Amino acid sequence: MKIFRNALYRRHDARLEMYRGRLVPCHETPARLDHVLAELARRPVGMLLEPLQQLDLGAALAAIHAPRYLDFLAGAWDEWVALDPANAQTDILPAVWPVRGFRADVLPESFAARIGLFSFDAGSPIMAGTWAAAREGAACARSAALAVAGGERAAFALTRPPGHHAGPDFFGGYCFLNNAALAAQTLREQGAARVAVLDVDYHHGNGTQTIFYGRDDVLTVSLHGDPRTEYPFFLGHADERGEGAGLGANLNLPLPRGTTVETWFEALEAGLAAVAAHRAEALVVALGVDTFEGDPISGFRLRADDYLRLGERLARAGLPVVLTMEGGYAVAEVGINVVNVLEGFEAAAG
């Protein structure tokens, strides 16, 4: 398996996020990827590669994200520091949002207003290196999709910050650019008539769902903690099935906190059945390992061996696969669990 590694992942190393009413150290840290790379050094299940050079990345990102959102993200840090040089010592967090009844069509001049317009939580700080790290991660996702479109059975975008919560014009949930959506769009652009995204992160892949909600060429499937109690709370219910041409091309499988491994794998089967029914020619797996029993912010009970089984099952789906790295916050175990998925996949893919 080709593994496209984001060499700039350490540049996004934000300090504090708002969590349960307090500013606490960010859960989404560079150490998460350190552990994956260390485990890959012990168990080399793939080839570590830099992203490709010829990517048309700007145009590819503009196919899934709004130009005014991309412009904002690219310049946010410079704007922030230009407001007050002392801001360089503080990461950017939004504090005001345009909820129902407010207008999103008028782009405010105020920086504080614009960062609210383009976000949905106060848990996803932007710092000096956020754009560089996120953009390089997108390059990894696009490279992985191009490799698979070119005939590779599987490729992995090993990157952070993650992507599946980022929507057409908003960031949140530690995500800025939607790597899984970019991979799916790239597979479509390269000739796959129908693509599926299967999101196995603990949290609903709201950004990916929203990006493709009106389309029938990209099926989005997510199995996740029930949004009635679990982040991101406001999307991810079973009755969200797509709209317009996309009606029937979105499947949510919400599961209660504390769901057993057996029930989780039953939901995975239901998700893969939908992928087969969609007659997908390629699969994108948004791979979060925050389904792990020891995850500090999640509530499922998968153990390390279950990730081997997940990888095997994904391989047996028989499709070309792009995997993108999403969540997983039991930092020391993230490496073992992610590499278990890759090893299981490789073993079953033969």
Ligand SMILES: [Zn+2]
């Ligand atoms: Zn997650």
